[in-house]
Amino acid sequence: MFSLRFLKIWVGGAILSLLVVCGVAAPLLAPRDPQAQTLEDRLRPPRWLENGSPAYSLGTDNLGRDMLSRIIYGSRISLMVGVATVLFAGLVGCTLGAVAGYFGSTADEIVSKISEIFLAFPFLLIAIAIMAFLGQGVGNLIMALMLSRWVQYCRVVRGEVLSLKERDFVSAAKALGGRDFYVLYRHVVPNTFASVTVIATFGMAIVIITEASLSFLGLGVPAHIPTWGSMLSEGRSYINRAPWLTIFPGLAIFITVFGINLLGDGLRDIFDPKLRRQR
Amino acid sequence: MNRLIRRTVGAIPVIIGISFLIFLLLHLAPGDPVTLMLGDNATPQDVENLRRELRLDQPILVQYGDFISRAVRGDFGKSLKFNEPVMKLVAERLPATLELAFASLLVAIMIAVPLGVYSAVKHNSLLDHAGMSIALIGVSLPNFWLGIMLIYFLGGQLNLLPVAGRIEYGIEIKSITGLYLLDSLLTGNLAAFWSAFQHLLMPAVTLGSALAAIVTRISRSSVLEVMRQDYVVTARAKGLNERTVIWRHILRNALITIVTILGLQLGALLSGSVVTETVFSYPGIGDLLIQSISARDYKLTQVLILMFAVTYFVVNLLIDILYSWIDPRIKF
Numbered sequence: 261m262f263s264l265r266f267l268k269i270w271v272g273g274a275i276l277s278l279l280v281v282c283g284v285a286a287p288l289l290a291p292r293d294p295q296a297q298t299l300e301d302r303l304r305p306p307r308w309l310e311n312g313s314p315a316y317s318l319g320t321d322n323l324g325r326d327m328l329s330r331i332i333y334g335s336r337i338s339l340m341v342g343v344a345t346v347l348f349a350g351l352v353g354c355t356l357g358a359v360a361g362y363f364g365s366t367a368d369e370i371v372s373k374i375s376e377i378f379l380a381f382p383f384l385l386i387a388i389a390i391m392a393f394l395g396q397g398v399g400n401l402i403m404a405l406m407l408s409r410w411v412q413y414c415r416v417v418r419g420e421v422l423s424l425k426e427r428d429f430v431s432a433a434k435a436l437g438g439r440d441f442y443v444l445y446r447h448v449v450p451n452t453f454a455s456v457t458v459i460a461t462f463g464m465a466i467v468i469i470t471e472a473s474l475s476f477l478g479l480g481v482p483a484h485i486p487t488w489g490s491m492l493s494e495g496r497s498y499i500n501r502a503p504w505l506t507i508f509p510g511l512a513i514f515i516t517v518f519g520i521n522l523l524g525d526g527l528r529d530i531f532d533p534k535l536r537r538q539r
Numbered sequence: 540m541n542r543l544i545r546r547t548v549g550a551i552p553v554i555i556g557i558s559f560l561i562f563l564l565l566h567l568a569p570g571d572p573v574t575l576m577l578g579d580n581a582t583p584q585d586v587e588n589l590r591r592e593l594r595l596d597q598p599i600l601v602q603y604g605d606f607i608s609r610a611v612r613g614d615f616g617k618s619l620k621f622n623e624p625v626m627k628l629v630a631e632r633l634p635a636t637l638e639l640a641f642a643s644l645l646v647a648i649m650i651a652v653p654l655g656v657y658s659a660v661k662h663n664s665l666l667d668h669a670g671m672s673i674a675l676i677g678v679s680l681p682n683f684w685l686g687i688m689l690i691y692f693l694g695g696q697l698n699l700l701p702v703a704g705r706i707e708y709g710i711e712i713k714s715i716t717g718l719y720l721l722d723s724l725l726t727g728n729l730a731a732f733w734s735a736f737q738h739l740l741m742p743a744v745t746l747g748s749a750l751a752a753i754v755t756r757i758s759r760s761s762v763l764e765v766m767r768q769d770y771v772v773t774a775r776a777k778g779l780n781e782r783t784v785i786w787r788h789i790l791r792n793a794l795i796t797i798v799t800i801l802g803l804q805l806g807a808l809l810s811g812s813v814v815t816e817t818v819f820s821y822p823g824i825g826d827l828l829i830q831s832i833s834a835r836d837y838k839l840t841q842v843l844i845l846m847f848a849v850t851y852f853v854v855n856l857l858i859d860i861l862y863s864w865i866d867p868r869i870k871f
Contacts, residue, residue: 377556380852382806388813389561389844392832393568469681473814476683477829496687496818500695510684518679525675 268526275519282332283339290329291317294486298324303502319504321494327504330486331512337487338516341398341471342464345405350460352406353413354449360414361421362444371418375411383408387470391479398481401474405467416459420452454531461524465517472513488513546859550852557848558610562603564844565837576619576835593838615842620834625842628827633846634717635705636823639746639815640808642720642739644801646747647754652797654751655758656790662763670755677752682811686745686818693741700737703820707734738821746815750804754797761796765789795862802858806851 282289302324305312312319318327360371378386390404424430425448433443474480475489483490488509495505565572573590574581590596593616594605609615615625658670694702706712706719712731715722719735722728765771766789774788813825820826824843831839 373552373556376553377560380553380557381848382810382851384807384810384813385844385847385851388810388828388832389564389840392840392844393564393837395569465679472681473683477814477817478833492684492687499687499691503691506684506687506691510681510688513681513684514679517681518676521675521679 266526268522268529272519272521272523272526275515276523279335279339279516279519282335286333286336290326290332292326292329294325294329294333295484296325300324303498305502306504318508319502321491321505322498322502327491327508330491331488331508333486334488334491334509334512335516337398337475337481337485338468338471338513341402341405342468344402345409345467346460346464348402348406349409349463350413350456353410354417354452354456356410357414357417357419358421358444358449358452361418362425362440362448368418371414375414378407378411379415381408383466384470384473387474388477388479391474396478396480396482398485401471401480404474405470408470409463409467412459412463413456416455417449417452420455421448424448424451458524458528458531461520461527465520465524468517468520469513543860546856550856554849554852555607557852558607558845559603561841561845561848562606565841566599568837572835572837576837610845616838618831618836618839620831620836620839625839628839629824629843629846631717632822632824632827634719635821636809636812636816636825638718638720638739639742639812639821639823640805642743643747643750643808643812644805646743647750648801650747650751651754652758655755655797656762656785656793658755659759659762659766660785662759667759671759674752674755677748677755680748680752682745682749683814683818685748686741686815689741689745690818700741701734702741705735705738705822706731707738710734742815742819742821745818746808746811749811750801750808753804754800757800758793758797761793762789764796765792768792798858798861802855802861805854805858809847809851 298320301313301316301320302322304316304320304324306319306327307314307317309319316326316328318331320326321330356371356375360368381389386408387404390407391400394400394404421444430443430447433447438446471480472487472489472492475487476493478490478493480489481487491509492506492513495502495509498505568575571586573586573593573595577585577589594602597605613626617623618625618628621628654670654673658667661667689700690702693699701707710731712719712722712728712735713726715725720732720739723732723735771784771788774784779788810825812823813828815821816823816825817829824846828840828843828847831843
């Protein structure tokens with residue numbers, strides 16, 4: 261079982277690394293400009309199908325744009341939005357959770373009430389609501405996703421800090437004269453990193469699917485930026501004539517999210533001793 | 540009963556908080572919402588009239604008080620896009636979303652609970668690993684993509700199922716509850732039942748699949764946890780057959796966790812319906828929400844989001860009540 265756990269981490273990590281490489285090195289990897297239109301080559305199927313051209317490995321869309329290049333460039337948005345959201349939501353959620361859990365009383369009450377309100381919304385709905393009123397844009401998208409995700413980190417960190425602050429090593433640090441904020445950030449918060457890593461990994465998978473859903477609904481980034489969700493939405497009208505327009509972007513989302521979930525599963529198996537007993 | 544009242548009363552500040560946040564969204568919109576709603580061709584008089592109609596010329600707290608007092612009376616004003624009372628539009632479309640949500644829930648339970656229980660009972664077997672791999676794939680599948688693929692294969696290539704709408708054009712159905720499957724059964728209209736069933740199948744599978752994946756994993760771990768309890772060992776020791784042990788002693792106790800997760804996931808189901816309804820042009824609240832957003836009908840958007848949030852909240856309250864039925868040790 262131990263080796264299987266590591267297999268999950270290796271495979272998941274490899275898929276995530278591939279996403280990072282695609283996103284960072286998109287201009288080097290993409291065979292063409294993702295926006296370049298070649299109208300005489302529009303709706304060309306992938307190279308291995310009849311009428312396919314070796315110049316367009318995954319075919320072209322309704323404006324003659326290269327699908328492979330668009331998918332490679334599309335990974336940039338998924339990666340950027342995923343990482344930025346996880347970082348910002350993690351930072352806000354962990355800070356509020358740690359403060360609420362450690363100091364308790366009024367701080368805890370305020371944070372708990374605010375998180376209760378956010379928890380009363382399904383997170384996709386929060387993101388839809390914010391995007392509906394703020395309009396399309398990468399910054400707005402990251403903010404909408406961050407506002408819908410911070411509460412997960414907050415709850416978990418608060419719960420962990422509540423139990424950690426009663427432990428002997430925290431009392432020892434205080435007895436040695438450590439100030440509250442020092443003890444919190446030097447001794448308590450680092451002990452929540454294992455759980456936070458697991459939530460962040462699963463969170464990134466959720467954020468990537470949510471970003472794709474919002475782009476699919478026309479509520480994500482502006483239409484001229486290629487994203488997997490908007491490619492799916494545009495390709496939908498050609499589903500019977502050119503199914504590759506929807507199959508490949510969908511597969512890209514699926515493989516990425518599957519890889520990240522696999523990595524999250526592997527990390528959880530290692531970090532969660534309760535789960536280890538269950539196996 | 541006391542706890543139930545406490546829980547309901549405790550919900551009031553949260554609902555007020557939700558309504559205030561949703562109310563604030565309109566004011567967060569960049570630019571003037573009235574100009575955005577009316578477009579570039581509106582005259583200053585039109586803008587002024589709409590501003591007065593929406594009471595945007597009043598101070599923000601007065602506007603909020605007005606919004607709440609109207610909401611309590613069920614008066615949400617008129618939709619700009621459809622030029623009809625918002626409540627009428629919601630009442631027309633809500634049954635479609637509820638029917639879809641129930642059907643998806645049913646699909647999820649039917650797949651997930653047996654698969655999860657079986658995986659746990661045979662845990663670490665090949666079937667267990669296969670079941671968990673399927674669940675992982677299910678969690679990772681974007682449901683709108685699954686919907687489009689079902690439309691392509693089952694609707695387009697195999698021509699087995701209709702790809703859009705709620706019922707075949709031309710089939711009349713007498714509305715009693717607004718739930719087509721139920722209404723057609725109540726009126727004995729089998730043609731309508733079959734058509735509504737066919738139209739519901741793909742959207743329900745699309746929406747239910749992600750939930751099924753999550754519930755499978757939870758059912759498995761919950762059953763595994765219960766299987767280690769002393770009372771299960773006792774049940775086996777007194778010679779009960781395995782089926783009775785699983786159904787009466789294990790599953791009944793594992794249900795608490797499963798129902799909790801189902802309740803928590805209902806929110807995802809409701810918001811997921813926005814995407815699924817768009818994919819299948821299914822005329823529910825989610826589809827209406829996207830139409831209202833693209834038409835910049837902020838008033839309707841505000842009310843629909845509020846409705847989603849309140850429905851989610853009420854459902855969670857109902858789940859709490861359901862606990863006492865599943866586990867008589869929990870008293871309200």
